Amino acid sequence: MNNMEASKFEKLRFVGSRPIRHDGLEKVTGQARYGADISFPQMLYGKILRSPYAHARIKSIDFSRALALEGVQAVVTSSDFPKPWLTDETGIDSKLINIKFSSNNVLAGEKVLYKGHAVAGVAASNAYIAEKALDLIDVSYEILPPILDVMQAIKVNAGIIHEGMFPYPESGLIASEFNSSLISNSTLDMSNHHQGDDSKYSNIAGYYIQEIGDIDKGFMDADVVVEREYNTGSVHQGYIEPHSATAIWNRDGKVTIWCSSQGHFGMRDQTAEVVGIPASDIKVIPMEIGGGFGGKTTVYLEPVVAMLSKKTGRPVKITMTRQEVFEGTGPTLGSYMKVKIGATKDGMITAAQALLAYEAGAFPGSPVNMGAQCIFAPYDIPNGKVEGFDILVNKPKVAAYRAPGAPAAAFAGETVIDELSCKLNIDPLLFRLKNSAKEGTRRISGPVFPRIGFLETVEASRIHPHYLSDFGGPNRGRGVAAGFWFNGSGPSSVIVNANADGTVSLIEGSPDIGGTRVAVAMHVAEVLGIPIADVHPSIGDTDSIGFTSMTGGSSVAFKTGWAAYQAAQDLKAQMIERASDIWDVEAGEVNLKDGKFNHSTNQDLQMDFKELAGMLNATGGPIVGRAAINPGGAGAAISVHIVDVEVDPETGKLTILRYTVVQDVGKAIHPDYVEGQMQGGAVQGIGWALNEEYIFDKEGVIKNPTFLDYRMPTSLDLPMIDTHIVEVNNPGHPYGVRGVGEVPIVPPMAAIANAINSAVGIRMNTLPMSPPVLLEALWANNGAGKVYGD
Amino acid sequence: MSEKVHIETNINGSQVEFLCEPRQSLLEVLRDVLDMTGTKEGCNDGNCGACTVIVDDRIIDSCLMLAVESQGKKITTIEGVAYTDRLHPLQQAFLENAALQCGICTPGFIVAAKSLLDREPDADEGRIRQWLAGNLCRCTGYDKIVRAVLAAKETMKNE
Ligand code: FES
Numbered sequence A: 001m002n003n004m005e006a007s008k009f010e011k012l013r014f015v016g017s018r019p020i021r022h023d024g025l026e027k028v029t030g031q032a033r034y035g036a037d038i039s040f041p042q043m044l045y046g047k048i049l050r051s052p053y054a055h056a057r058i059k060s061i062d063f064s065r066a067l068a069l070e071g072v073q074a075v076v077t078s079s080d081f082p083k084p085w086l087t088d089e090t091g092i093d094s095k096l097i098n099i100k101f102s103s104n105n106v107l108a109g110e111k112v113l114y115k116g117h118a119v120a121g122v123a124a125s126n127a128y129i130a131e132k133a134l135d136l137i138d139v140s141y142e143i144l145p146p147i148l149d150v151m152q153a154i155k156v157n158a159g160i161i162h163e164g165m166f167p168y169p170e171s172g173l174i175a176s177e178f179n180s181s182l183i184s185n186s187t188l189d190m191s192n193h194h195q196g197d198d199s200k201y202s203n204i205a206g207y208y209i210q211e212i213g214d215i216d217k218g219f220m221d222a223d224v225v226v227e228r229e230y231n232t233g234s235v236h237q238g239y240i241e242p243h244s245a246t247a248i249w250n251r252d253g254k255v256t257i258w259c260s261s262q263g264h265f266g267m268r269d270q271t272a273e274v275v276g277i278p279a280s281d282i283k284v285i286p287m288e289i290g291g292g293f294g295g296k297t298t299v300y301l302e303p304v305v306a307m308l309s310k311k312t313g314r315p316v317k318i319t320m321t322r323q324e325v326f327e328g329t330g331p332t333l334g335s336y337m338k339v340k341i342g343a344t345k346d347g348m349i350t351a352a353q354a355l356l357a358y359e360a361g362a363f364p365g366s367p368v369n370m371g372a373q374c375i376f377a378p379y380d381i382p383n384g385k386v387e388g389f390d391i392l393v394n395k396p397k398v399a400a401y402r403a404p405g406a407p408a409a410a411f412a413g414e415t416v417i418d419e420l421s422c423k424l425n426i427d428p429l430l431f432r433l434k435n436s437a438k439e440g441t442r443r444i445s446g447p448v449f450p451r452i453g454f455l456e457t458v459e460a461s462r463i464h465p466h467y468l469s470d471f472g473g474p475n476r477g478r479g480v481a482a483g484f485w486f487n488g489s490g491p492s493s494v495i496v497n498a499n500a501d502g503t504v505s506l507i508e509g510s511p512d513i514g515g516t517r518v519a520v521a522m523h524v525a526e527v528l529g530i531p532i533a534d535v536h537p538s539i540g541d542t543d544s545i546g547f548t549s550m551t552g553g554s555s556v557a558f559k560t561g562w563a564a565y566q567a568a569q570d571l572k573a574q575m576i577e578r579a580s581d582i583w584d585v586e587a588g589e590v591n592l593k594d595g596k597f598n599h600s601t602n603q604d605l606q607m608d609f610k611e612l613a614g615m616l617n618a619t620g621g622p623i624v625g626r627a628a629i630n631p632g633g634a635g636a637a638i639s640v641h642i643v644d645v646e647v648d649p650e651t652g653k654l655t656i657l658r659y660t661v662v663q664d665v666g667k668a669i670h671p672d673y674v675e676g677q678m679q680g681g682a683v684q685g686i687g688w689a690l691n692e693e694y695i696f697d698k699e700g701v702i703k704n705p706t707f708l709d710y711r712m713p714t715s716l717d718l719p720m721i722d723t724h725i726v727e728v729n730n731p732g733h734p735y736g737v738r739g740v741g742e743v744p745i746v747p748p749m750a751a752i753a754n755a756i757n758s759a760v761g762i763r764m765n766t767l768p769m770s771p772p773v774l775l776e777a778l779w780a781n782n783g784a785g786k787v788y789g790d
Numbered sequence B: 001m002s003e004k005v006h007i008e009t010n011i012n013g014s015q016v017e018f019l020c021e022p023r024q025s026l027l028e029v030l031r032d033v034l035d036m037t038g039t040k041e042g043c044n045d046g047n048c049g050a051c052t053v054i055v056d057d058r059i060i061d062s063c064l065m066l067a068v069e070s071q072g073k074k075i076t077t078i079e080g081v082a083y084t085d086r087l088h089p090l091q092q093a094f095l096e097n098a099a100l101q102c103g104i105c106t107p108g109f110i111v112a113a114k115s116l117l118d119r120e121p122d123a124d125e126g127r128i129r130q131w132l133a134g135n136l137c138r139c140t141g142y143d144k145i146v147r148a149v150l151a152a153k154e155t156m157k158n159e
């Protein structure tokens, strides 16, 4: 632990302890209710008809045969949703365009844009009938050639995914950027792009650039330069709970939706836009959520069940199958990247440059700008340039996935850093230490770092017993990598009610995906000095608590923890006021310490929290504390991962021998759940590194939409995951919290790639580094010629 | 629609009768017919273990077993794991070791781990990892789950 700034928090009673979570009992006994665990009398079951093609124009949809099937109650298609964007003749109102994209992703408009794209929804008296009805919907398609990766998307005559939407950039900006010195030898050549049929439009939906210093001079000053090219495929968030939504559209026009999501206010607002009613007419009741990782932040089913309920007057529920989850939700991006870094002989980075081309999927909005901001963020880069391209392809629209954009970028950036330190014969952690960003460092993207803990995290890693241990043996190696994530914040509302029995009920708006109820409640217990078990947290629906932004961006312990702290302070101030009324003294003379109210001079005036709570109703009425805030200063997170591997040269199989996550968390409110985030993030990264990938055929059909063939890590694939918590308190939070959840997925792919190099001397530049890929690389390296895949 | 079949079985120590269609899985009947939603569906094809139940002392992915096959069998689901007056040591250990984050996989893990410790009270870490390899957890990285099972093993030995 880092104690440099710990003094401020030494006296904390509850923060930093490991109580049992309040919602735990329901979850270990099967009582907790998740998205699919709800049902109503008269409820109908829905199913979604999905596109068999990755790219096709919808010529017509005829569902009369489906409607005629006994038990089928209603069918909806995109024509049931309003189309406000048609009122904008200029076609440039970005809000309306976004509604169009959102609506067309929920149910396809003129075209289907990926295999599995939803085309129609059916409600029937049971799921079997609904499924049978799907076969009776006649859709006539004009099949178009699918565009399946970045390279293809920017080719001449590739075809245009959104006709008339994304003008080819003026003055050849992008073409010239793609032809800059960095990528002159790369396979990504756009110079002829605009000579095709669709001459005015492109599949490039966005372009970002950040620069600092003089990049050319920086590379001239370098003694060693490493430049590498990378490709990564699509992977899925892989939450175990499939999406499920249930809705009742009442005759008064008010809609209630039950679903599990990372943010029920977001679900409400997005549904309102797609179905075209005011958000205030929709109430979303949050169910327990069985994992999200960014993938449960957008609507898929909610508008469909709402419309089906409107048509039938009955409750309608749809639960996705696992195949639908793979084909119709998530995933995260595939990418093409190129990275070049130069350094002096003594290991100081002089220049760093990157080009990131991220697949957005079928609609714009890959997190390439975030990847671009993260890739070199851990380092003090005097001369830097990062460009990002958001590129449309016929794959599901990418959704956020834990530190969106950063992991792929770090795979590229951190393996180049490793190669540089190898070339310079400098310990890779020492190399990072020399170039580490610190308070006051200006990032390439502009902002200057406040207090961050990169130095401390790298130092802690260098002296960690894992790093000091011997990993020797044939085909064994060790890798390290660092990761950066901004951490987020957002609006958050909390209410705390003092109950007559001395407990406090806490209502928050942040869905609890991994133990945040208890962490938020601990803020209240700390302020009031009452036992954590006496604070009863629950998640309010959209009509019961003020707006709260989604559980994402590693924001909940920060923003909602802070809101709870502030609501508890409000409650405390009002209770002090009440005590002073009862005692007939000045409020300024009353204190609350360790759960007891007392007078600053008169020792006879004492009351414990419970006693006063019991008197509230009779002495002026109940007391409610509240806070509604949007705090800044989330405080960036830094993580360093150390991994030992063994590569089997016969099979290409890699075994993780030992794994350690070192991370600056600011302050661990509940260390168990902080460690859990570090371990879970690392293991998702291990899966991404070694096994997970969408396998598309050339028609754009996903060949492995099951957990059998989309291979996520199991308990048997892993050792224990060691964690080391560093606490460089975030000055921007009452207890020093930084977000925790996302950054641990950033370093694993690079750390493992670096370990592979250490073990067998091969630099991997694609993901996943699965046995066949690794084996082929081994053979190529041994000059044995290519066998695999011939 | 096919004709419904009358089934008599024993679930968590109680005799239960239900009507089901021959095509319905045990998972479907548990959740949709008997309202026992503690058993979860993660994939419906035998690859995630969220639906794990014990049938006559064997662990089964209930999504892979037809409900009609449960005639005359003895079934344990997550709802039947706790004792009447307290939690099962595994449930307690999952709480104390923070072995759940979102908790959707938890019923399956607890049922699977119970089945292991009932038959192999001395299972070590390697055996636990092997036994639980049919249960996917996407949140925890398994570390705290394995530790919880090891802790429950010690408690159960002393009971
Ligand atoms: S739901 Fe049965 S194994 Fe996944």
Ligand code: FES
Pocket (backbone or CB within 6 Å): A240, A290, A291, B099, B100, B101, B102, B103, B104, B105, B106, B136, B137, B138, B139, B140
């Ligand atoms: S705790 Fe979420 S899947 Fe295991």
